[in-house]
Amino acid sequence: MxxxxxxxxxxxxxxxxxxxxxxxxxxxxxxxxxxxGGIALAAPLFWITSGLSLWPDVAMQFGVALAAFAVLAxxxxxxxxxxxxxxxxxxxxxxxxxxxxxxxxxxxxxLGGILTIVFGSWHIARRQKDKIAIPYGVAISAAGLWILNAxxxxxxxxxxxxx
Numbered sequence: 001m002x003x004x005x006x007x008x009x010x011x012x013x014x015x016x017x018x019x020x021x022x023x024x025x026x027x028x029x030x031x032x033x034x035x036x037g038g039i040a041l042a043a044p045l046f047w048i049t050s051g052l053s054l055w056p057d058v059a060m061q062f063g064v065a066l067a068a069f070a071v072l073a074x075x076x077x078x079x080x081x082x083x084x085x086x087x088x089x090x091x092x093x094x095x096x097x098x099x100x101x102x103x104x105x106x107x108x109x110x111l112g113g114i115l116t117i118v119f120g121s122w123h124i125a126r127r128q129k130d131k132i133a134i135p136y137g138v139a140i141s142a143a144g145l146w147i148l149n150a151x152x153x154x155x156x157x158x159x160x161x162x163x
Contacts, residue, residue, distance in 0.1 A: 007049035010042060011152050014095060018141040018148075021088055025137030031084030036091045043094035064101055065093035085136045092144050100147050108143035115139050 017039050021031045043061070052058050069090040075081040089108075093101050116134050123132045 003049050007046070008153075010046045010049065011148060013042065014039065014046075015145060015148055018144045021084075022135075022138045022141035025084065025135040025141075029082070029133045029135055031082075031088050031137045033084075033087070036084065036087035039088070039091035040094055043091070046095055060098055061094050064098045065090050068093045068101070082136065085140060088137060088140050092140070096144075096147055100151055104143045104147045107146050108139050111142050112136055112139035 017035055021035055024035075025031050047058055047061065052061070069086065072081060072086040072089055076083055076086050092104065096104055112134070115136070115138055119134050120132060
C-alpha cells in the first residue's frame with residue numbers, strides 16, 4: 001500500500017514539474033536544468049514503484065530516451081528546438097511507456113502547432129520584427145499532463161477507491 005502512495009505521489013510530482021516547466025517557459029522562454037534533471041532522476045524510483053523489470057522494460061525506457069535525445073538534439077542543432085525542450089522531452093521519455101510516448105509526441109505536435117499559430121498571430125499583430133520565440137515547453141507539458149491524466153491517474157483513482 002505504501003508503494004502505491006509513493007507511486008502516485010511521484011506522478012503528482014511529475015504533473016507539478018510539468019506545470020512549472022510550462023509557466024517558466026512562458027515567462028522566460030527557458031526550462032531550468034534542475035527541473036528536467038529532477039524529472040530524469042526521479043524516473044528510476046517510478047520504475048521501481050511501477051514494477052518494471054530491468055530487462056526489457058527499463059532498457060526500453062532508456063532506449064526510447066536515447067533515441068529521442070538523438071533526434072531532438074539534431075533539431076536543436078538546426079535551431080528548430082530549444083535545449084530545455086530537448087531535455088524535458090528526453091526526461092519524459094524515461095517515465096512514459098514507448099507507445100504512450102509516441103502518443104505524447106503526436107499530442108505535443110498538434111498543441112505546438114496551435115501554440116505557434118497563436119504566438120505567430122500575436123507577433124504579427126504587434127508588428128514585431130524580432131525573431132518569434134514559441135514557448136514549446138507549454139505544448140510538451142500539456143501533452144505530458146494529457147498522458148498522465150488519460151493513462152496513469154485513472155489507475156490512481158481506482159487504487160485509492162479500492163483501498
